[in-house]
Each structure stands twice: as structure tokens, then as C-alpha cells.
Amino acid sequence: xxxxxxxxxxxxxxxxxxxxxxAMKLVAGAKLNKATLAALAAxxxxxxxxxxxxxxxxxVGEEFQHPLLQRxxxxxxxxxxxxxxxxxxxxxxxSLVNKAAELECRRLQGEGKTVKVxxxxxxxxxxxxxxxxxVIGGEVDVDPREYGRVAxxxxxxxxxxxxxxxxxQVVLVYNRYESVMVQTPITxxxxxxxxxxxxxxxxxxxxxxxxxxxxxxxxxxSLLGHLLPLSLRTRLLQALLENQAGEQAKRMTAMxxxxxxxxxxxSRLSLEYNRARQAAITKELIEIISGAQAL
Numbered sequence: 001x002x003x004x005x006x007x008x009x010x011x012x013x014x015x016x017x018x019x020x021x022x023a024m025k026l027v028a029g030a031k032l033n034k035a036t037l038a039a040l041a042a043x044x045x046x047x048x049x050x051x052x053x054x055x056x057x058x059x060v061g062e063e064f065q066h067p068l069l070q071r072x073x074x075x076x077x078x079x080x081x082x083x084x085x086x087x088x089x090x091x092x093x094x095s096l097v098n099k100a101a102e103l104e105c106r107r108l109q110g111e112g113k114t115v116k117v118x119x120x121x122x123x124x125x126x127x128x129x130x131x132x133x134x135v136i137g138g139e140v141d142v143d144p145r146e147y148g149r150v151a152x153x154x155x156x157x158x159x160x161x162x163x164x165x166x167x168x169q170v171v172l173v174y175n176r177y178e179s180v181m182v183q184t185p186i187t188x189x190x191x192x193x194x195x196x197x198x199x200x201x202x203x204x205x206x207x208x209x210x211x212x213x214x215x216x217x218x219x220x221x222s223l224l225g226h227l228l229p230l231s232l233r234t235r236l237l238q239a240l241l242e243n244q245a246g247e248q249a250k251r252m253t254a255m256x257x258x259x260x261x262x263x264x265x266x267s268r269l270s271l272e273y274n275r276a277r278q279a280a281i282t283k284e285l286i287e288i289i290s291g292a293q294a295l
Contacts, residue, residue, distance in 0.1 A: 004280065007273040011266055018262035024089065025255035032180070032248035035144065039177050039241040046234050053195045053231055056224055068193050068228045072165040078113045079167045080105055081154070081190075081236075082128065083174040083243040084121030086141055093175060093183060093250035094123040097243075100185035101173040105133055108171075116167070118154070120240070144244050151237035158191055159229060167191075174239045175246040180253065183246035190235055193228060 002010075082101040084094050101124055105115045119125035119138035129135050137157070142150055158170055170191035175183040 002272075002276075004273065004276055007269055007276060011269045011273065014262050014266050014269065018259055018266070021255045021258040021262060025252055025259060028248050028252035028255060032245065032252055035241070035245040035248050036177070038144075039238070039245040042234070042238050042241055046231075046238050049227070049231055049234060050195075053224070053227055056227065057195045066224060066228055067162060068159070068191065068232065069195065071192055072162060072168060074165045074168050076112075076114050077116060077167045078108050079116050079118060079158070079161070079170040079191075080108070081118045081170060081172045082120070082124045082138075083172075083239055084119075084124035084127075085243075085247040086122045088123070089254060090247055090251040091254040093247055094121075094127075096183065096185045097173060097175050098124055098127040100187055101128060102131060102133075104171055104173055104187050113168070120150070121243075147237055147240045147244070151233050151240060154236050155229065155233040158232070162191060172236070172239055174243045177242045177245040177249065180249045183250060186239075190232065193232065195228075195231075 080101060082097065084097045088094065101117075105117070105128065108115050115133060117128050117133050117135045117138070119128060119135050120140070120142065121138075122140045125135055125138060125140060139150060161167060169189050171187060172190045173185070173187050176186045178184055
């Protein structure tokens with residue numbers, strides 16, 4: 001049976017833990033506000049850029065060809081770009097993306113592909129490395145302020161490897177930020193890029209008429225040659241921002257749950273301590289009374 005000193009030490013230890021988890025919750029909450037604003041603010045830009053690309057591709061015509069839109073001659077190698085957190089204590093955030101990345105790698109291997117991984121984040125890098133996957137690059141401990149540089153460097157490497165026919169396609173795996181409580185694992189092909197002209201709404205009489213004739217300066221092909229690499233870079237940057245927002249959301253909720261659990265445990269231990277202390281006092285009183293009666 002635990003002594004009063006043991007229970008008191010346990011209460012002190014749990015209080016120290018609660019203080020740490022409460023501080024981590026506050027820090028994650030502050031980071032979440034900044035990360036959420038960045039992720040949500042970037043979405044309209046990416047969506048608008050995709051819409052513009054679709055309109056330009058439709059205006060240029062089917063004859064337009066660009067390396068980012070075409071498959072290479074390599075049909076054996078697939079790059080998997082996986083994003084995770086560098087640290088734990090964020091609920092199931094890392095396990096979600098680790099599982100999604102591993103399942104995608106297994107599926108590709110089942111199709112006879114050679115999988116090469118670019119891992120951004122210690123957790124997914126360690127998870128995939130331990131399971132025998134070939135991790136050929138990536139970064140860890142990246143400051144969110146460096147995401148622009150990371151997206152530029154990754155996009156440049158992928159374009160260079162595409163020109164060198166080093167892979168067939170590139171698959172991106174990350175957690176999309178939906179809300180503070182929900183982050184959804186996303187697996188999407190980013191290379192070769194798939195650009196389609198926006199579909200006209202059903203029953204739209206104007207859309208059924210002649211298409212709009214766009215004039216481009218410079219010509220549409222030159223414009224697409226500039227916009228396509230920019231679109232690839234923004235998709236990678238958006239994934240990094242979504243991942244950061246999801247990580248901080250999961251960490252904040254996990255630390256909030258840990259703080260509440262610590263408070264509940266302190267209440268139970270305090271009750272146990274008071275009962276044990278009362279029992280000890282009662283025992284001492286009984287011994288004193290028994291001794292006095294014996295005299």
C-alpha cells in the first residue's frame with residue numbers, strides 16, 4: 001500500500017507534468033493561429049492559379065506540350081514525397097501520414113515499381129527507413145519560415161529529375177488541415193501535372209455558346225511555360241503549410257487532453273491522500289486512547 005509520502009510525491013510529479021502540458025498547449029495554440037492563417041490564405045491563390053491554368057490550356061489547345069504535363073520514358077521508378085512532424089506529442093498526426101505513406105509505397109511495390117522516398121519530417125523518415133524503403137532525400141527540423149525555400153528547392157529537384165527521366169511520377173502524401181479536430185491524409189500525384197479546363201455548370205446557356213477568345217501577351221505557350229513550374233511550387237508549399245497547421249492543431253488538442261487528465265488524476269490522488277491521512281490520524285487516536293485506558 002502506498003504511503004502518505006509516496007502519494008504526496010506522486011501528486012507533485014503530476015502537477016509538474018500538468019504545468020508542462022499546459023504550457024505546450026498554449027504554445028501550440030499560438031503557433032496554430034499563425035499556421036492556420038497561412039494555410040487558409042494560400043488556398044485561394046492555389047485554386048485561382050489552377051483555374052487560370054485550366055483556362056490557358058483550353059485556349060492554347062490540345063497541341064500544347066510541356067515536360068511537366070508528360071510522362072517520362074521511365075516506367076519503373078516512382079518518387080513518394082511524404083510530410084510529417086519532427087516531434088511527437090501531437091496525437092495520431094504522425095501515425096496517420098506514416099500509415100498513408102507506407103500503404104502507398106506498398107501498393108506501388110505491388111505494381112512492380114521501385115519506390116524512392118523524399119521524407120520531410122523525422123517521424124515519417126524514421127518510419128519508412130525502418131521498414132526498408134529507400135529514402136533518397138528530404139529535410140528535417142525545417143523552420144516554417146523556410147517553407148518557401150524548401151518548396152523552391154524541392155520543385156527544382158523534381159523538375160531536374162523529370163528532365164533526366166529519373167521517375168515515372170511523383171506522389172505527395174501529407175495531412176490536409178480540415179479543422180482543429182480533423183486532419184485528413186491526402187495522397188495525390190503532382191507530377192506529371194494534370195491540368196483540365198474548368199467544366200461549365202450544367203444548364204448554363206452562356207457556357208453552351210462559343211468559348212471566350214483569350215488574348216495572351218506573351219503567347220499562351222510561353223505563359224504556361226512560366227505558370228506550370230509556379231503551380232508545382234505552390235502545390236508543394238500548400239502541402240507544407242497544411243501539414244504545419246494540422247500538426248499544431250493535433251498538438252494543442254493532445255496537450256489539452258493531457259492537461260485535463262492530469263487534473264483528474266490529481267483530484268483522485270488528493271482524495272486518496274486525504275483518506276490515507278485520516279486513517280493514519282484515526283489509528284493514532286485509537287492507540288492513544290487504548291494506552292490511556294490501559295493506565
